Amino acid sequence: MLNDSDTLEPPERRVVAALQVNPRAGVGEIARILGEHERTIARRVQRLIGARAIRPTATCDVIRCGLGKSVILHLDVAPGALEKTAQALAGHSEMRTVLATCGGSSTLWCETVLPCSAQLHTLMGEGIPTLQGITRVEAHLTLKTFATVASWHAPLLTPEEKRQLRASMIQPLPHPADHYELTPTDRLVADALAEDARITLSDLSRRLGFSVATAGRRVSSLLERRMVQLRTEAEPALLGLPFEAQLHLKVRPGGLERTGAGLASCPEVRYCAAVTGTSNLVAQVCTESEGDLYRFLGERLGSMPDITEAATELIVRAFKRGSVLKDGVLAAHPERP
Numbered sequence: 001m002l003n004d005s006d007t008l009e010p011p012e013r014r015v016v017a018a019l020q021v022n023p024r025a026g027v028g029e030i031a032r033i034l035g036e037h038e039r040t041i042a043r044r045v046q047r048l049i050g051a052r053a054i055r056p057t058a059t060c061d062v063i064r065c066g067l068g069k070s071v072i073l074h075l076d077v078a079p080g081a082l083e084k085t086a087q088a089l090a091g092h093s094e095m096r097t098v099l100a101t102c103g104g105s106s107t108l109w110c111e112t113v114l115p116c117s118a119q120l121h122t123l124m125g126e127g128i129p130t131l132q133g134i135t136r137v138e139a140h141l142t143l144k145t146f147a148t149v150a151s152w153h154a155p156l157l158t159p160e161e162k163r164q165l166r167a168s169m170i171q172p173l174p175h176p177a178d179h180y181e182l183t184p185t186d187r188l189v190a191d192a193l194a195e196d197a198r199i200t201l202s203d204l205s206r207r208l209g210f211s212v213a214t215a216g217r218r219v220s221s222l223l224e225r226r227m228v229q230l231r232t233e234a235e236p237a238l239l240g241l242p243f244e245a246q247l248h249l250k251v252r253p254g255g256l257e258r259t260g261a262g263l264a265s266c267p268e269v270r271y272c273a274a275v276t277g278t279s280n281l282v283a284q285v286c287t288e289s290e291g292d293l294y295r296f297l298g299e300r301l302g303s304m305p306d307i308t309e310a311a312t313e314l315i316v317r318a319f320k321r322g323s324v325l326k327d328g329v330l331a332a333h334p335e336r337p
Contacts (some may be wrong), residue, residue, distance in 0.1 A: 006238065008053065011036070011265040013156055014241050015044045016054055019232040020153035023056045024167040025199040055233040055324050059096070059150065060190050065182040065227050068113045070142035070283060071274055073139035077106040090320040101246050102209030109246055109313075111142075112184050114157050140275035147264035147272040147283075149322055150231035154239040155267040170223040186287045189218045192230050193324070197230045207308035208264070233324050236270070236286035244270075244286040244315040247301075248279035255306025256280060262304055268296050279311070 008016065009114045018030045027045055031038040044062055048054045062070045077085050082100060082201045088106055090098045097111040157165075182190075188208055199207075205215040222228040236244055256274055263283055272283040287293045293312075301310055319325070 004334065008048075008238050010131060010156075012044055012048065012053075013154060016048065016232065016234050017154040017156040018165055019045070019054065020055065020234070021157065021162055022169050023058075023230040023232045025165055025168065029165075033161050052159065053234060053238055056192065056230075057233055057324055058197050058228050058230045059191035059197070059322055060090040060182070061227055061229060062113050064176070064179060064225075066179055067182070069117045070191060070273075071112050071114050072140040072142060072273070073108075073110040073112055074138035075134050076106040076136040076141070077108060078135050079106060082106040082108070085133040086317075086319045090325055093323075096318060096319070096323050099246065099315050100178040100305070100317040100319065102316045107313065131293040140277045143274045143276065144260070145262035145271075145273045147269050148229060148231075149233070149270050150229035151264075152236075152270040155238070156239070157179070169284070170220050172226050173224050176225045180227055182227065183295035185218065185224060186227065189215075189222060193222075193230065195220070197232070203225060218309060231322065235318065235322055236295075241288055242318055243288070243290060244284065245293060245333075246313045246315055247283040247285060248311040248313075249283065249301075249307050250279055250309060251281045252278075255304075259304050259306050263300075266296075269293075276327045279309075284315070330333060330337070 014034055015030065016023060018034060024090060027042045028038050029040040030036075030045075034041070035178055049056070059066055075085075075089075085299075086098055086100055089095050089108065089110060090110075094113050095110055096113065096170060097109075099109045101107045101109055185208075189204070192204055201212050201215045201219070204210070204219070205212045210216065223230070236242065242265065248261070260272055260274055260281060263269050263281075266285075268285040268287055270284045270286055272281065273282060275282055283291070297310065297312065300306055329336060
């Protein structure tokens with residue numbers, strides 16, 4: 001298992017970036033596109049997964065699958081309680097992300113899934129059961145997601161390399177429905193992909209009692225309808241991007257769509273969503289240095305006229321990302337309401 005201070009060599013970073021673009025890409029395919037020997041790529045992929053540097057996984061689209069409501073939580077924590085509180089939060093299956101930020105106080109930013117909007121009232125009134133270290137709770141309902149960690153990859157590949165990697169992927173429908181019913185069989189397939197996004201169709205068919213053809217159709221259906229998003233989870237610092245920040249932006253309502261789409265197109269942006277609250281757009285960015293972060297704030301944000309105010313907090317530790325705990329263990333999916 002790699003430590004927070006570790007980093008990967010440039011050839012390994014490119015392999016990770018390829019797997020971020022296409023988590024199910026075969027080692028032969030990656031070798032051909034990156035110009036490496038197949039056995040070399042196979043060794044690197046095996047080492048990266050074995051060392052828990054990467055985790056090929058998947059998540060269900062909460063809204064499209066009817067699993068509940070995505071909510072961003074801003075939590076102030078009592079002095080000395082940050083580590084214990086963050087670890088406890090990360091252990092909750094409904095918590096998809098738990099990040100500690102460097103602000104004016106001990107602060108955690110979390111993404112959680114609530115069964116329904118009414119649960120917001122309970123959360124604000126009663127707090128989070130069993131946790132005593134939280135001194136203040138802000139909850140922001142996610143209205144629209146412009147960029148997800150599933151769509152982000154380290155900017156280490158050429159446009160042609162990315163095009164070739166995407167060529168073998170299952171392409172989503174151009175206009176999928178806003179909601180699909182997640183059947184028990186869909187859930188079994190989604191859970192298998194969450195445990196290992198690179199599971200072969202033969203292994204999936206044996207695990208679930210399907211034929212290989214049926215397993216392939218089930219996977220294709222989930223991906224085509226955008227019910228499931230595949231991704232390869234990796235700490236940005238391992239990829240040479242150690243400066244990670246949480247941005248809270250106030251945007252003119254008429255420019256919210258334009259600004260969100262513009263941020264989503266930036267290679268530095270891992271996540272971007274419109275939310276309720278005075279800061280109506282949140283984003284996470286990662287850069288190579290302080291200077292790069294400064295230039296992003298001044299040049300990228302500065303060129304977006306609808307942003308009226310921006311606040312920045314440095315992310316100092318990730319306890320959990322997208323339901324994957326920092327030690328590489330996959331947390332259980334939230335239960336259906």
